[in-house]
Ligand code: B12
């Protein structure tokens with residue numbers, strides 16, 4: 001059979017100007033689920049192709065020819081696009097459509113309206129039976145993979161769109177369970193692969209010539225001894241890449257040996273969830289983190305020349321606009337290399353979603369807005385539009401021209417230029433949102449600014 005996987009992108013992310021802005025942020029990389037599931041199907045003798053819409057405009061007339069099964073992967077903000085494509089493929093081709101990924105796993109009945117079958121959870125143990133027709137249920141609940149060493153590595157040879165970074169996951173899930181987090185709920189319980197299998201995968205990417213590698217684990221340093229062992233082996237076998245990104249928590253500063261090894265293994269860019277500088281807000285989202293940890297983490301990373309991407313969650317109930325501004329100023333003060341302001345987003349399946357739904361505070365069911373860059377709920381200490389403005393202000397104030405020159409002095413011209421690009425993107429983005437809010441009647445920003453998004457009433461009408 002010919003099987004085509006597609007990872008869709010929302011409307012905004014398919015626009016040329018957005019793709020250009022994104023190119024300043026980092027290197028291209030792929031969602032690995034389709035590459036793993038595709039590997040399983042290819043090994044069973046099927047012809048498999050994987051496409052991503054994020055970086056390329058796809059030619060669907062050509063791509064849909066002769067396909068037997070379409071497999072679409074959706075997160076919440078890409079679900080409307082996945083449904084649009086699924087409806088189109090079912091209407092225009094005789095092929096079957098299977099939907100999977102984090103959003104269909106949370107709301108399978110919604111997804112089932114657009115697909116022949118929906119797979120809930122990790123697809124590895126059922127994909128072949130579903131594609132080959134041995135499992136025919138409309139909603140298939142897949143058991144989680146207990147032994148991750150049985151999972152084949154992502155097969156990059158079936159990926160037909162751009163990708164210059166290899167994504168590696170040494171673990172799935174996270175031992176914590178912050179109230180806004182989707183992945184710690186999707187990938188449950190927390191599991192790790194053997195160090196040997198991770199190292200074998202890295203050897204393979206070195207052979208393939210990848211210069212960049214990301215550890216996409218939700219929390220790569222959750223078990224410091226395990227992370228240290230991976231780093232030791234990377235150093236010993238010269239499996240060091242030009243740049244390696246990972247997700248960590250502030251607590252990593254406590255282990256000096258871990259920091260040394262991360263530095264030597266060239267894990268030189270880390271996204272850490274600082275979230276807020278307000279202890280009450282941190283407690284509210286069950287972060288299990290102290291403000292002092294954030295300060296110590298910033299200092300330790302700077303000492304080890306590991307570039308910090310400071311991630312903030314904007315709009316936690318305990319936070320006021322002043323708290324948000326304080327957090328942004330603090331990220332500058334501790335020398336964060338990048339800022340990732342994320343608007344608190346009540347993703348279906350999370351504790352915040354349940355809480356806000358009960359309180360009648362969810363403003364829309366337009367899933368495309370659920371991308372952590374748009375306000376989708378009624379905040380406590382400000383209006384929805386004020387929170388949207390705080391988001392824009394935080395990018396604008398963090399990415400200014402002066403800081404670009406500071407980054408250039410610390411890390412070199414290439415980084416400084418990329419930072420200048422981000423500064424320009426932040427300014428243009430703010431300008432575009434402002435124009436849409438004033439003049440774009442019918443746009444989401446216009447309705448946010450003019451209070452046209454509903455709360456309890458709209459929620460009821462939309463069946464939330
Ligand atoms: C790599 C990554 C990216 C990359 C690449 C994206 C791309 N090429 O489209 C980048 C950095 C560019 C990115 C961008 C974004 N991302 Co992202 N990303 C990830 C990350 C870190 C890893 C994905 C991955 O490889 N997972 C590992 C594999 C094993 O899991 P999987 O792909 O989900 O596959 C399994 C199952 O889902 C299932 N499955 C998957 N696909 C399919 C398909 C079928 C047919 C079936 C049956 C089963 C199935 O089986 C697989 C194997 O078990 C995840 C976090 C995470 N842990 O998943 C966030 C994550 C998916 N991203 C997220 C978000 C919000 C975004 C952005 C909106 C961020 C932004 N503000 O711009 C954008 C949107 C991009 C888009 N396509 O429009 C959220 C989504 C939350 C949600 N519930 O919607 C996540 C979960 C992170 C988070 N904050 O919690 N992302």
Ligand code: SF4
Pocket residue numbers: 174175176177178181182183184218219249273
């Ligand atoms: S620490 Fe990070 S990955 Fe773990 S539950 Fe919290 S937000 Fe999710």
